[in-house]
Amino acid sequence: xxxxxxxxxxxxxxxxxxxxxxxxxxxxxxxxxxxxxxxxxxxxxxxxxxxxxxxxxxxxxxxxxxxxxxxxxxxxxxxxxxxxxxxxxxxxxxxxxxxxxxxxxxxxxxxxxxxxxxxxxxxxxxxxxxxxxxxxxxxxxxxxxxxxxxxxxxxxxxxxxxxxxxxxxxxxxxxxxxxxxxxxxxxxxxxxxxxxxxxxxxxxxxxxxxxxxxxxxxxxxxxxxxxxxxxxxxxxxxxxxxxxxxxxxxxxxxxxxxxxxxxxxxxxxxxxxxxxxxxxxxxxxxxxxxxxxxxxxxxxxxxxxxxxxxxxxxxxxxxxxxxxxxxxxxxxxxxxxxxxxxxxxxxxxxxxxxxxxxxxxxxxxxxxxxxxxxxxxxxxxxxxxxxxxxxxxxxxxxxxxxxxxxxxxxxxxxxxxxxxxxxxxxxxxxxxxxxxxxxxxxxxxxxxxxxxxxxxxxxxxxxxxxxxxxxxxxxxxxxxxxxxxxxxxxxxxxxxxx
Amino acid sequence: xxxxxxxxxxxxxxxxxxxxxxxxxxxxxxxxxxxxxxxxxxxxxxxxxxxxxxxxxxxxxxxxxxxxxxxxxxxxxxxxxxxxxxxxxxxxxxxxxxxxxxxxxxxxxxxxxxxxxxxxxxxxxxxxxxxxxxxxxxxxxxxxxxxxxxxxxxx
Numbered sequence: 001x002x003x004x005x006x007x008x009x010x011x012x013x014x015x016x017x018x019x020x021x022x023x024x025x026x027x028x029x030x031x032x033x034x035x036x037x038x039x040x041x042x043x044x045x046x047x048x049x050x051x052x053x054x055x056x057x058x059x060x061x062x063x064x065x066x067x068x069x070x071x072x073x074x075x076x077x078x079x080x081x082x083x084x085x086x087x088x089x090x091x092x093x094x095x096x097x098x099x100x101x102x103x104x105x106x107x108x109x110x111x112x113x114x115x116x117x118x119x120x121x122x123x124x125x126x127x128x129x130x131x132x133x134x135x136x137x138x139x140x141x142x143x144x145x146x147x148x149x150x151x152x153x154x155x156x157x158x159x160x161x162x163x164x165x166x167x168x169x170x171x172x173x174x175x176x177x178x179x180x181x182x183x184x185x186x187x188x189x190x191x192x193x194x195x196x197x198x199x200x201x202x203x204x205x206x207x208x209x210x211x212x213x214x215x216x217x218x219x220x221x222x223x224x225x226x227x228x229x230x231x232x233x234x235x236x237x238x239x240x241x242x243x244x245x246x247x248x249x250x251x252x253x254x255x256x257x258x259x260x261x262x263x264x265x266x267x268x269x270x271x272x273x274x275x276x277x278x279x280x281x282x283x284x285x286x287x288x289x290x291x292x293x294x295x296x297x298x299x300x301x302x303x304x305x306x307x308x309x310x311x312x313x314x315x316x317x318x319x320x321x322x323x324x325x326x327x328x329x330x331x332x333x334x335x336x337x338x339x340x341x342x343x344x345x346x347x348x349x350x351x352x353x354x355x356x357x358x359x360x361x362x363x364x365x366x367x368x369x370x371x372x373x374x375x376x377x378x379x380x381x382x383x384x385x386x387x388x389x390x391x392x393x394x395x396x397x398x399x400x401x402x403x404x405x406x407x408x409x410x411x412x413x414x415x416x417x418x419x420x421x422x423x424x425x426x427x428x429x430x431x432x433x434x435x436x437x438x439x440x441x442x443x444x445x446x447x448x449x450x451x452x453x454x455x456x457x458x459x460x461x462x463x464x465x466x467x468x469x470x471x472x473x474x475x476x477x478x479x480x481x482x483x484x485x486x487x488x489x490x491x492x493x494x495x496x497x498x
Numbered sequence: 499x500x501x502x503x504x505x506x507x508x509x510x511x512x513x514x515x516x517x518x519x520x521x522x523x524x525x526x527x528x529x530x531x532x533x534x535x536x537x538x539x540x541x542x543x544x545x546x547x548x549x550x551x552x553x554x555x556x557x558x559x560x561x562x563x564x565x566x567x568x569x570x571x572x573x574x575x576x577x578x579x580x581x582x583x584x585x586x587x588x589x590x591x592x593x594x595x596x597x598x599x600x601x602x603x604x605x606x607x608x609x610x611x612x613x614x615x616x617x618x619x620x621x622x623x624x625x626x627x628x629x630x631x632x633x634x635x636x637x638x639x640x641x642x643x644x645x646x647x648x649x650x651x652x653x
Contacts, residue, residue, distance in 0.1 A: 047648075048648070051648065051649075162567075162572075162573070164560055164563050164564045164567060165564070167556075167560045168521055168557065168560045168561065168564060171525070171553055171556050171557040171560060172557075174549075174553045175528055175550065175553050175554075175557065178549060178550045178553065182546035184538075184540075184543060184546070185536075185538060185539060185540075185543065185545070185546050187535065187536060187546040189535060189546055189547075189550065190528075190531060190550075213590075216589065217586040217587075217589055217590055218586065220585050220586045220588070220589035220616065220619060220620075221582035221583070221585050221586050222582075385617075385620065385622060385628070386620060387616065387617040387618075387619065387620030387622070387628065387632075388617060388628065388632050390589065390616060390617075390620075391612075391613035391614075391616040391617050391632050391636065392613070392632075392636070394589070394593050394612070394613065394616060395609045395610075395612075395613050395636045395639070395640070398593065398597070398605075398609060399605075399609070399639075399640060399644050399650070402605065402650070402652070403644070403648070403650050406650070406651055408597070408600065408653065411597055412597065415590070415593065415594055415597065418590065419590060422586060422590070423517075426513070426579065426580065426583065427513060427514065427517050428573075429517075444549075445549045448549060449538075449543060449544060449548070449549075452542050452543065452544055453540060453541070453542040453543050454542070455542065456541055456542040457541070457542040457543075457544070458542075
């Protein structure tokens with residue numbers, strides 16, 4: 001009870017309200033700018049959170065994360081260019097509505113659906129995180145090792161594109177995670193005499209480089225893109241009663257789909273928005289309207305992508321395993337504050353846990369407030385030229401990297417990771433498995449070796465422990481399912497060719 | 499199993515081949531370094547090199563599969579994919595150069611100059627004005643927000 005009261009005290013304090021408002025404002029702007037998204041926003045924001053309390057820094061990050069998911073719909077509706085991948089489905093009907101002069105209506109649906117999705121996802125987090133964490137307290141080192149491996153394998157397999165590239169990304173991330181002092185024996189590994197590497201490869205430098213610097217480089221390619229012109233002016237964001245009656249079912253179904261897909265590692269708003277749209281279309285009495293400006297074609301995907309925020313935080317809080325790059329960044333921020341997410345956090349820092357649990361719901365409501373008050377101003381941010389955005393990202397990335405330990409070494413590491421991230425982008429290698437593996441590397445290795453020490457070197461501990469066995473089987477399934485799908489697709493192509 | 503297309507007909511991008519070869523080389527080097535790590539001291543401990551060795555072997559295996567898939571034409575190249583890469587690399591080089599001159603100009607001024615230089619890479623009206631405005635704004639952010647307000651000791 002004390003934890004609940006303390007967390008509410010932080011949330012409703014002056015600084016708590018201020019960080020929620022700032023997070024929402026920044027989140028909507030970052031989400032609305034095409035190419036940027038919650039991961040880049042959070043990686044650039046982390047340096048500002050160094051001096052904050054863990055509760056305030058988490059509130060700021062949650063607020064930005066939630067609002068960026070909504071912000072992506074603004075450019076999707078006004079420009080037909082989704083600000084985030086999770087707003088891709090919204091662009092179809094949103095832009096169609098805007099072309100018919102109903103941009104205001106489309107944005108009002110998007111904001112309301114995003115808020116409802118965020119609140120329902122937050123409620124699911126509130127209800128599921130604690131019972132799951134209690135269950136996770138019974139896991140031994142072998143079980144934790146397998147849970148970590150499952151989180152990693154599913155992200156590598158499901159992060160889009162080629163499975164082998166995803167697995168190579170995971171191997172790279174794990175290799176980077178082994179740099180520095182080893183967690184059991186204290187032996188320095190792969191440091192090449194550089195004292196800066198004794199604590200390991202700075203996670204934040206890798207993060208900022210892989211996400212932000214690589215994106216700035218990708219933006220620099222677009223030299224010929226004209227500054228977008230938005231013809232439609234947007235003003236109020238309130239939905240009419242008739243629109244409420246028409247869209248509420250799609251918002252609820254989208255929220256449930258988003259929450260469930262958010263919990264699963266590797267899946268997120270990018271997939272949830274399409275599943276929610278298809279589900280709503282299948283149950284809509286006027287499916288022919290989809291693609292031509294159907295209100296439910298906005299309501300369902302927008303509710304779902306915001307609901308994934310609450311869902312994605314469930315495995316992070318209950319198991320200490322992030323299921324997406326964005327939650328991996330939040331985990332990195334918590335580690336920076338000396339905290340390790342997982343079931344122990346509920347007893348070690350209850351006020352922080354409750355601040356996160358209530359934070360998602362309250363951040364969604366703040367997003368509605370900021371979105372309604374500042375929409376006409378925020379809609380103009382989509383007109384920022386690419387050159388200014390790229391220069392701004394680069395400068396903030398470098399300042400953020402320097403702020404990690406006040407070392408130019410970290411700046412150079414960030415630039416190096418930026419180059420790597422850009423090469424990965426060009427070769428269609430997913431970045432998410434690298435980040436996830438870097439975060440999960442410590443958990444995987446320490447539990448792997450602790451389990452073996454406890455069993456005196458007997459590897460059968462990983463199959464005799466039922467939890468470990470279950471998650472190892474799930475890991476195998478997560479890798480084999482895409483292999484089977486690719487094999488069947490190839491066979492189908494071969495049959496067509498014959 | 500279906501037979502792969504003849505080698506001459508396959509679309510094998512050089513970039514993917516180079517990436518595959520690099521992955522094999524990196525995994526092999528990592529494995530060799532992992533083998534050089536000492537054994538564990540306590541009973542049952544597999545030692546600091548055990549997981550890196552397994553990662554190295556896994557990396558080698560995945561790299562080999564990647565290379566084979568590339569040779570089988572599984573990753574068809576897209577024409578012009580790297581056409582604008584020099585612009586991206588130029589933007590990177592501007593900032594890398596900016597970081598080299600930090601000991602003489604300081605981080606805030608180097609960043610501002612590099613940012614202004616980067617905006618000049620883009621087409622558009624009033625480029626010089628935009629570059630100057632971007633540089634000055636970022637210099638103000640670095641000195642006022644990061645150095646003064648957040649207390650970051652900028653070099």
